[in-house]
Amino acid sequence: MSKYISSNRNLLVMHGTVVIWGFTGILGNLITVSSVHLVWYRVLIAFLTLFIYFKATKTPLKADRNTVIKFFLTGAIVGAHWIFFFQSIKSSTVSVALVCLSSVTLFTAILEPLINRKKVSKLEIFIGLTIITGIFMIFKFESRYTLGISFGLLCAFCASLFSIINSRQVKKHPPQLISFYEMTGAWFWISLFLLLSGGFNSSMKLHISDTIYLVILGTVCTSVAYVAGVSVMKELSAFRVALITNLEPVYGIVLAFLFFGKREHMTAGFYAGTLIILGSIFLYSYLRNRVIKGKVSRHALAG
Incomplete structure (x- = not known):
């Protein structure tokens, strides 16, 4: 009984975490500073x-020099990811940005x-081609x-x-350590960019509302959500976590409708x-799980 309660609690925590991740798009739309300054804060x-x-x-927080350098370099990619995400929101809508973010599955199928x-x-090629179809439709109808x-x-x-990159690093180092140094690295590289481009200027000035939103974004939506997401992985399967994570665009789009109404109408x-994109992602998770179970069953029979 206690195991059942624990499992349900972890499911609720994971869903809550994904809702919080979806909420980052709302905050990104509300904060008035540029995308680069937003991510720097x-x-x-x-x-x-x-x-x-x-x-x-x-x-x-100990890590050898080479490891820290690797984390810092990866942090540059993390920083770029967030800058592009918030710039996508400011150049279109929260819904568009979240749906485009769902194409991670497509790029992973190609890059990994x-x-x-x-x-x-x-299977990944098939799903990737299906996602491309969905992206093409969005480009066509939302030019x-x-x-x-x-x-x-x-x-x-x-x-x-x-x-x-992190899927390799997490086998050698605690995920909390990776996150800390990558975020520090992201801050370092963005600071360097702002320094060289003259970005440390009056446009960084925050309104009171910006400060409140940024504190929520940096603590609840980043640090707290990350720790919560990692903690439930001890009991929930990787498949379950991946399946729930795929709901981020759904939760985000619903939240965008609640906050911005007609501005999010497409x-x-x-x-x-x-x-098509979301259906492909869920289909991929389902079929991949079936393939893994099939391999395990055949291995067990062979043994």
């Missing part, structure tokens, strides 16, 4: 919050075999948001890239493309 607040968390829990030198999956869609796809490309073609 976000990662600053996030890594400081995580630092406090590590100190409070007495978790060591190249980076990890693994065999190309026929006024071409710039926002382009930034959204760049955001997804970066997300896929650092996810593949054409029928957009929703058709969205259904």
Whole structure:
């Protein structure tokens, strides 16, 4: 009975975490500073919050020099991912940005075999082509948001890239450690960019509402959500976590409608493309799980 209650609690925590991730798009639309400045503040607040968390829990932050350099370089990709995400929102809508972010599956299907030198999956190619169809429909029917869609796809490309890199690192290092140094790295590289481009100027000035939204974004939507997401992975299967995570665009679009109403209204073609993309992602998760179970069963019979 206690195991059942624990499982349900973890499911609720995971769904709550994904809702919070979807809420980042709402905050990104409400914050008035540029995307680069927004992400600079976000990662600053996030890594400081995580630092406090590590100190409070007495978790060591030790890592060798080469590892820290790798994390810092990956942090540049993480920072670019968030900048493109918020720029996509500011150039289009929250709904467009979140749907484009769903194409991470497509980019991973292409990049992972190249980076990890693994065999190309026929299933991933099929799902990837289906997602391309959905993206094409969105481009066709929402041509006024071409710039926002382009930034959204760049955001997804970066997300896929650092996810593949982190899938290797997480086997050697605690995920909390990876997150802390990557966020610190993201802040470092964005700071360097702002310094060289003269970005540290009066346009960074925050309104009171911006400050409140950024604190929520950096603490609740980044640090707290990350720790919560990692904690439930101890009991929930990777498949269940992936399936729930795929709901982020759904939750995000619903929240966008609640907050912005008609501003988030799209054409029928957009929703058709969205259904194709999201349907492909859920189909991929389902079929991949079936394939894995089939391999395990055959292995057990052979043994």
